[in-house]
Amino acid sequence: MENDEKKYEDVIKALKGLQEVKAPANFEADLQRRINSEKFPKEAKKSFWQNILLPSRLIPSLGLVAAAMVIFIVVDTNSEELDNPFLIEPRVREDIFVVTDFEEFEAEKEETSKQKSFKEDQPVKKNESVLGKRRDESGLKSSDDRVVTGGEKSNEVGVLMDEKDVPVDQDLDNGVYATEESTIVDSLAAPQPTTTMRASSELLTGQVISKEELNFRQVQLNEEQQKAVDELKIQTQSNDKTGKSRK
Amino acid sequence: MDKTLRELSDEELILEFQKNNTEDAFNILVQRYKNPLTNFVFRFLGDYESCNDVVQETMIKVYRYKDSYSSVAKFSTWIYTIAGNLARTEYRRQRRRNIFSINDYGEEHKTFDLPDESYRPDVATDSGIKDEIIQKALLKVKDTYREAVILRDIQGMSYEEISEILGVNEGTIKSRINRGRAQLQELLKGIYKE
Numbered sequence: 001m002e003n004d005e006k007k008y009e010d011v012i013k014a015l016k017g018l019q020e021v022k023a024p025a026n027f028e029a030d031l032q033r034r035i036n037s038e039k040f041p042k043e044a045k046k047s048f049w050q051n052i053l054l055p056s057r058l059i060p061s062l063g064l065v066a067a068a069m070v071i072f073i074v075v076d077t078n079s080e081e082l083d084n085p086f087l088i089e090p091r092v093r094e095d096i097f098v099v100t101d102f103e104e105f106e107a108e109k110e111e112t113s114k115q116k117s118f119k120e121d122q123p124v125k126k127n128e129s130v131l132g133k134r135r136d137e138s139g140l141k142s143s144d145d146r147v148v149t150g151g152e153k154s155n156e157v158g159v160l161m162d163e164k165d166v167p168v169d170q171d172l173d174n175g176v177y178a179t180e181e182s183t184i185v186d187s188l189a190a191p192q193p194t195t196t197m198r199a200s201s202e203l204l205t206g207q208v209i210s211k212e213e214l215n216f217r218q219v220q221l222n223e224e225q226q227k228a229v230d231e232l233k234i235q236t237q238s239n240d241k242t243g244k245s246r247k
Numbered sequence: 248m249d250k251t252l253r254e255l256s257d258e259e260l261i262l263e264f265q266k267n268n269t270e271d272a273f274n275i276l277v278q279r280y281k282n283p284l285t286n287f288v289f290r291f292l293g294d295y296e297s298c299n300d301v302v303q304e305t306m307i308k309v310y311r312y313k314d315s316y317s318s319v320a321k322f323s324t325w326i327y328t329i330a331g332n333l334a335r336t337e338y339r340r341q342r343r344r345n346i347f348s349i350n351d352y353g354e355e356h357k358t359f360d361l362p363d364e365s366y367r368p369d370v371a372t373d374s375g376i377k378d379e380i381i382q383k384a385l386l387k388v389k390d391t392y393r394e395a396v397i398l399r400d401i402q403g404m405s406y407e408e409i410s411e412i413l414g415v416n417e418g419t420i421k422s423r424i425n426r427g428r429a430q431l432q433e434l435l436k437g438i439y440k441e
Binding site (some may be wrong): 004031 | 277285289298299302307354372375378381385403421428429431
């Protein structure tokens with residue numbers, strides 16, 4: 001220890017010979033001022049929430065928020081949302097009825113066809129009697145006019161009725177037709193034109209409709225049907241002859 | 248009252264300040280320790296302004312944390328410990344501030360660390376050139392050695408007190424003091440020759 005101090009004697013002497021550095025004259029006053037400033041702070045520190053909730057400090061932030069809201073609303077209303085055309089549901093057409101249950105639809109269709117055929121059978125039968133009388137009266141016998149009676153006629157008419165889907169409410173006894181279409185249907189049922197029918201059609205339409213103008217359905221008869229028709233012709237001719245002979 | 252307080256030892260004064268909150272007792276302690284602490288801190292930092300701030304901060308800590316002092320230790324040890332800790336903190340802060348790096352954009356991309364020695368108000372406090380040279384040499388000694396050398400050779404403390412202040416055993420203190428002295432001797436060769 002003593003050897004070390006002897007070894008560094010010069011250094012120790014130099015360090016001990018350094019002038020003492022003294023504190024400044026106003027040290028104690030400065031210290032007292034600092035202590036007092038710590039004791040009694042000039043302004044009590046406001047809490048975090050007090051700083052935030054001050055209205056003067058809220059003004060710029062509120063303005064920014066309001067501006068952002070306005071911009072958001074304006075931009076949002078101007079923006080057009082383009083719908084995907086593939087996702088748009090098509091408009092429902094009122095003139096087309098939708099079939100949800102196909103079986104039910106088929107049943108209804110059959111029922112309506114039956115009702116139509118039932119309705120059609122009655123006027124045809126009436127037609128037969130009326131036509132018989134008219135034939136008797138007019139005596140018109142044309143080779144072109146093929147007489148179709150009974151089920152064949154009703155069937156044919158029924159087919160036509162189905163195709164045109166026209167209700168048949170005409171009353172042949174009265175000799176008045178409701179519509180032009182019904183006139184056509186009845187003329188099919190009674191292919192021999194009569195004066196009353198022509199008169200009635202003229203009254204309704206104001207035009208004379210010739211047989212060629214009528215859009216008849218041309219039925220191509222096979223040989224058997226042709227034979228049957230021929231037999232019927234013969235029968236009617238014989239019936240006419242017997243009727244005349246009776247007279 | 249004031250006369251009797253001046254007759255009290257440091258430990259008695261701090262106890263008086265602790266128990267009765269006697270401001271005069273604290274003021275007497277300030278008067279007793281302001282110059283020794285200023286000398287110690289200045290020799291360690293080499294900057295009078297920051298030294299003054301550190302000593303004032305030390306006194307404020309004594310004032311604020313008077314109750315943390317226990318009568319087991321000497322008051323001088325306690326107050327020097329506070330001052331030493333604050334001085335070390337300030338020294339590290341100054342070193343970070345004064346040392347700046349220059350990035351060389353040359354081929355070798357070398358980085359130079361240069362100490363900024365432009366701000367030295369200590370010139371005004373040290374009258375003699377010799378003192379200035381010694382102070383500059385002291386600042387070049389490693390801070391752990393410097394601290395021990397200052398406390399031993401300038402402040403005149405015992406090894407026991409120094410070990411208590413620095414919180415290391417006496418052997419380490421002696422070793423540090425010797426190494427510090429050796430560095431200083433090497434740095435002050437020219438002075439001795441003159």
